[in-house]
Amino acid sequence: MKEKSLVRISNTMNFTRQEFLAVEKHIVLLTLLSLKGKQGMKADFGGKHEALEITFNASELKETNRERIKESLERLTTRKIHFDYSKPGHDYFGFIVPIISAKYEGKKGVNSEITVLINPDAKKLFLELSNGYSTLDLQAILSLKSNYSIRLYELLSMKARQEPWTIEVDTLKNLLDIELGAYKNFNLFETRILKYTQNELAEHCGVFFDWEVAAKERKKITALTFTIRDREKLNREFLAEETIKTIDYVTSLGDLHIASKVRAACQKYTLTEKQIQWILESQDRVNELIRIDLIIEDKTTKGKGPKNRTKYLAKSLGLDKLN
Numbered sequence: 001m002k003e004k005s006l007v008r009i010s011n012t013m014n015f016t017r018q019e020f021l022a023v024e025k026h027i028v029l030l031t032l033l034s035l036k037g038k039q040g041m042k043a044d045f046g047g048k049h050e051a052l053e054i055t056f057n058a059s060e061l062k063e064t065n066r067e068r069i070k071e072s073l074e075r076l077t078t079r080k081i082h083f084d085y086s087k088p089g090h091d092y093f094g095f096i097v098p099i100i101s102a103k104y105e106g107k108k109g110v111n112s113e114i115t116v117l118i119n120p121d122a123k124k125l126f127l128e129l130s131n132g133y134s135t136l137d138l139q140a141i142l143s144l145k146s147n148y149s150i151r152l153y154e155l156l157s158m159k160a161r162q163e164p165w166t167i168e169v170d171t172l173k174n175l176l177d178i179e180l181g182a183y184k185n186f187n188l189f190e191t192r193i194l195k196y197t198q199n200e201l202a203e204h205c206g207v208f209f210d211w212e213v214a215a216k217e218r219k220k221i222t223a224l225t226f227t228i229r230d231r232e233k234l235n236r237e238f239l240a241e242e243t244i245k246t247i248d249y250v251t252s253l254g255d256l257h258i259a260s261k262v263r264a265a266c267q268k269y270t271l272t273e274k275q276i277q278w279i280l281e282s283q284d285r286v287n288e289l290i291r292i293d294l295i296i297e298d299k300t301t302k303g304k305g306p307k308n309r310t311k312y313l314a315k316s317l318g319l320d321k322l323n
Helices: 022-034 066-076 120-127 147-159 169-175 186-204 231-251 255-266 273-280 283-301 309-317
Strands: 006-010 052-057 081-084 093-096 099-105 113-118 133-137 165-168 208-217 220-229
Touching: 006 022, 006 120, 022 052, 022 066, 022 099, 022 113, 022 147, 052 120, 066 099, 093 120, 113 120, 133 147, 147 165, 147 186, 147 220, 165 169, 169 186, 169 220, 186 208, 231 255, 231 283, 255 273, 255 283, 273 283, 283 309
Parallel strands: none
Antiparallel strands: 006 133, 052 113, 081 093, 099 113, 165 220, 208 220
């Protein structure tokens, strides 16, 4: 992630019910990015009862349709953030309209701009980070089309980065701004929300998450546990599985077939007949050839292949030390 695309969202704001649709949330996050230098300050920054004005380049929004931008700005000034900070013996909940004004200005030949005015009562949500915050990759988020994907990305970044996160299904629906009566059939919720989001975050954000049932009441699923899996770890696990399957397959062949498979693999490299024969003399060397070859192919597919494939293979197998 590039530093300039990292946006910080306070945990206080993150763990609220938000009504924003995708483009509207993009605007909110761009506002947060523009505030990065001021975050950490007290909520009375600029005057306790003064609104906070933020302007940013509209091209950062990655939305070029004039009508969609217009509709998003109009809706943005009516969207609410619902909060509930109640504690035993002390109820405290309500809602805030965080953006009270949103304007677009574009002149021919000049960069267009979006200006938003943050409600004085909402400045704490945008500025204060004392209760912790999550760091998000804004460029990845701007590629997301679903507001549910954006919210789950935010919540998972806050709650499940280090350890599994268990949450009641009704609480999760509330945070995703889904009516509690919707998706009574968990299979629909799983298919339309969780699985869709899982695929979108994997594709655009490199975030791989899984979930499992954490609690049930009779047949009703009432809680889930989420875990985030590291991309590199997943790649290593997949590569290890592929290596085992390939080695098992080759081992099941007769000597002539093994020799044929090894020679076919070696055609991708500049190896001498002596080096090929040395590999064929040992099943362990054949297995190592398969493993290294798969690693090289994997790196090459990702655009990170070795400059000299033969040299990489030779060093890994010990061919460079063969007399």
